Amino acid sequence: MAGGNTLVLAETVLDKVLQPYNCRSFWTVGIRDLAVPERDFFHHSMPRAKTAVVVGHHVTTREEWKWYVSASRGAHCAADDHARNVSLHLEEALLRQGFPTEIVPYPGESGLQLRFVAQSAGAGEIAKNAFLLHPQWGPWIHLRVLATQALTKNKPRRVISVCNNCGACVSACPAGAIEDDTFNGLKCRQFRKARGEYHPVGPKRELRYCEICADICPIGSKPD
Ligand code: SF4
Numbered sequence: 592m593a594g595g596n597t598l599v600l601a602e603t604v605l606d607k608v609l610q611p612y613n614c615r616s617f618w619t620v621g622i623r624d625l626a627v628p629e630r631d632f633f634h635h636s637m638p639r640a641k642t643a644v645v646v647g648h649h650v651t652t653r654e655e656w657k658w659y660v661s662a663s664r665g666a667h668c669a670a671d672d673h674a675r676n677v678s679l680h681l682e683e684a685l686l687r688q689g690f691p692t693e694i695v696p697y698p699g700e701s702g703l704q705l706r707f708v709a710q711s712a713g714a715g716e717i718a719k720n721a722f723l724l725h726p727q728w729g730p731w732i733h734l735r736v737l738a739t740q741a742l743t744k745n746k747p748r749r750v751i752s753v754c755n756n757c758g759a760c761v762s763a764c765p766a767g768a769i770e771d772d773t774f775n776g777l778k779c780r781q782f783r784k785a786r787g788e789y790h791p792v793g794p795k796r797e798l799r800y801c802e803i804c805a806d807i808c809p810i811g812s813k814p815d
């Protein structure tokens with residue numbers, strides 16, 4: 592690892608790496624500035640990591656956020672394929688600079704809630720409907736996170752305010768999972784499970800997830 596360097600230099604390089612992708616952004620946050628659950632995740636799984644790099648991809652079509660299951664690839668969608676590709680480019684750029692870097696495994700049960708890392712990095716606000724709301728893209732953002740041994744000079748960000756508390760998602764949720772101040776993940780999951788959402792359907796083995804609370808949200812530009 593290049594001693595004494597910081598991500599400030601790397602961020603210029605990372606910006607260059609990402610220039611061809613107009614559908615993305617990235618943010619960085621020091622591991623020590625994360626909330627306890629996320630900090631603990633990195634301390635246990637990637638103890639030498641100093642910085643989390645959050646990649647956000649703007650989802651602009653419905654198709655790219657449809658998940659399919661295949662024997663060779665497990666669960667996958669085009670938005671995630673794209674965000675993973677971008678992350679691989681970032682990983683290569685950081686490795687070239689001498690900073691050991693890993694992409695946090697996703698999807699699956701890594702134990703890390705990517706949206707909480709993204710919120711701490713300043714990418715948006717976790718809203719009533721439990722989605723991360725990006726100020727321009729609303730809930731239509733797909734996340735990936737890398738952990739690197741490079742340091743970032745970025746200071747901890749204050750959570751930006753994005754949700755306007757309109758209450759549309761509270762009324763629209765068929766499971767009653769969104770209340771004024773809390774999100775009941777268990778109710779949401781039970782409703783989705785009862786609809787069979789976790790079982791692939793059709794010849795393309797598609798996973799059809801409930802998106803009612805994202806669709807009703809007035810923040811950001813909806814996919815085509
Ligand atoms: S995903 Fe569906 S069930 Fe879950 S909170 Fe949103 S609207 Fe309710």
Ligand code: SF4
Nearest residue numbers: 718754757758760808
């Ligand atoms: S629908 Fe309204 S209350 Fe719900 S997350 Fe979006 S802006 Fe916030």
